[in-house]
Amino acid sequence: MRQPKRARALLAAGLAIALAGAYAAAASAAVAEVEPNGALATAQAITPANTVITAAFPPPGGGVLVTGSISPGDVDYFAFDLAADQLVSLAVVTADEGALSDPSLALFDPSGALAATDDDSGPGFLPALRLRVAQAGTWKVAVSGFGDATFNGSSHTEHFDYRLIIAASPPSTLEANPDTNGSFANADPLPPGSGSFDALVPGGVAVVTGVIAPGDVDYWQVPVSAGRTLSAALYDDDGGALADPVLRVLSGSSTALRDDDDGGPGFLSAVASLPAPAASSALTLAVGGFGDANFNGSSHDESFAYQLVVALGPAAGLACDINGDKYVDRTDIDAIFAARGQPASGPGDPRDADGDGVITVLDARACTLECSNPSCAPRPVGASCGLMGPEALAPLLWFALRRRQRSKQARAASFRLEENHR
Amino acid sequence: MKALGRLCTLALALALAPRPAGAVSISLSPASVTPSGSSFSIDLVVAGLGAAGAPSLGAFDVGIAFDPSFLSFDSASYGSQLGALPSDAITGTTPGAGVVRLAEVSLLQPAELDALQTTDSFALATLTFDVLPGPITSGALSFASPLTLSDGLGNALVVESARGASVSLSPPVPEPSGFLVFATGVAIASRRARRGAR
Secondary structure (H helix, E strand, O other): OOOOHHHHHHHHHHHHHHHHHHHHHHOOOOEEOOOOOOOHHHOEEOOOOOOEHHHHOOOOOEEEEEEEEEOOOOOEEEEEEEOOOOEEEEEEEOOOOOOOOOEEEEEEOOOOOEEEEEOOOOOOOOOEEEEEOOOOEEEEEEEEEOOOOOOOOOOOOOOEEEEEEEEEEOOOEEOOOOOOOOOOOOOEEOOOOOOOHHHHOOOEEEEEEEEEOOOOOEEEEEEOOOOOEEEEEEEOOOOOOOOOEEEEEEOOOOOEEEEEOOOOOOOOOEEEEEEOOOOOOEEEEEEEEOOOOOOOOOOOOOOEEEEEEEEEEOOOOOOOOOOOOOOOOHHHHHHHHHOOOOEOOOOOOOOOOOOOOEOOHHHHHHHHOOOOOHHHOOOOOOHHHOOOOHHHHHHHHHHHHHHHHHHHHHHHHHHHHHHHHO | OHHHHHHHHHHHHHHHOOOOOOOEEEEEEOOEEOOOOOEEEEEEEEEOOOOOOOOOEEEEEEEEEOOOOOEEEEEEEEOOOOOOOOOOEEEEEEEEOOEEEEEEEEOOOHHHHHHHOOOOEEEEEEEEEEEOOOOOOEEEEEEEEEEEEEEOOOOEOOEEEEEOEEEEOOOOOOOOOHHHHHHHHHHHHHHHHHHHHO
16 A cells, blocks of 8 residues: 555654654663673674764763673673774773772774773773774774783673773864963863753763963863762873873862872873762863972973863762771671662662662672672771781780889888888 | 364473573472461472572572461571571561561672582571461462572572462362363363264
8 A cells, every 4th residue: 555645754754753862862871781792792882883983972072981890700892983093092980999999991993803901001900091093993892800811701800880981082072272261260161061961961971172281271160960970081192101281170169179190091190980079069170281289380391182081970989888988898788788678869879789779689799799808797906007916915914014013112112111110 | 173182282392391491480398388286387499590500599588478367477597508697698587467578698709609509499498487366277378579589699580480388277188180180171172072073
């Protein structure tokens, strides 16, 4: 049966709207890992076919945030398209800022050959790398744990939740030239425009290209609500071999929250999973040159072009560390176990290890893998002071010495009394 | 007649088909209880795990429903397959009106659990119920929400079946097996078909 022209046109329009809606929905949030993705052949596609990452997540974006989880023996592969001569930057951040978790990172070219790998170039034990790609096509990135040199997951025992930041340039948001963002009060908005970070940057990552000249400093204001974490990294074309930037994160009241000099690859700067203070609505990033301790541009002669990559994550805090003592033990597991069945307080609730919005026995079990001691035994009291046990007898020694002294005094007094009698 | 034969073959094949490998099931054992006194005990059993290997059971949270006018929950004691108590596992028993919730999480590492759970089936806990005096003489124990089983890594295990138990104060009247009933039905249908053909 032949359909009338109008009906076919309506059908086509409906289909187009539905497809556009589906794509918009897919691009409206950070990408969550989907298993199985444990090999090059089964890499999870991040971008639509034949669409480079900067077209899939255009400025003021320029990248995408991928959330995932690594367990012992696990490795995660992701695929995305790049154009020839694009600069791609990759970083893995964790809630503990790389203090305990030790991820590793590898980039494979379109032929499947290993192009770059990194272990600890980011803050703490976190990896980060930057590469200008010569070849257009589908590139793949692997996230694994320290020790897995072949990226097949076979030889590591790491267990952590992570956020993989993939950013590319060009195109990206460009700093005005000449710039007017040389002070906290005149900070440029990043991303440009008004609204929440998530609304302005559907991929969850914003990239801006800027220039620092001697005596220059650039301020960027990022909308960050309380309970969110900010990760920011500076990159340049030569991987920090020559340029030496510095990075400062300031609160809404211009208080310096974090300074970094060389937390990224080479001399580059990076900050991972910095929590926004309570009641905050924005954080400001200051980019300067080495030597500019006050971030007013007065005392540095650095000159370089940079890409600033900014991503927001959920609330900070060591996952599973319910009492906030930076140590996961039975006390924390007890608290999660007791709360099973309750809804999570938000995306950063440390009791909701699997992030499904409900606290269950699955979260309690997952958190036992984060315990530092066998059977989640508590941290030994005084272990951090180096006490071994005999020190506990010190008060007894003091009492013994005092008693001996009193005894001596009594004997001396008695002796003096006897002498007087004689 | 041929079609009926094919149907019988298909039904038999489906009945005898093996369960998919790795399917986890949970049940109450024995499936039928006849208390001799005023109380009885029943085991909560898991099956379909890996024997001395993954998947091992790392945690569970299970609800068991009962008729509160017939039964009263008394106590639960947990097994040691998730670790020695209280050092290596945390347990929680939450009695409610007509439902009791049993939960346990192991504090052992996955490799330790694999080594501990050497069989693919074992008792998680033993529950004790009191039978209440009254006109009701039978009832059932069935599984209720939540029904969550975790492997050693904190991943949910898919529960393929959850079989409860029946409780009766007098011994149950023996019933013909399902196959006998089915065969009788087939024989009657066959006889009627032949008569119809004549």
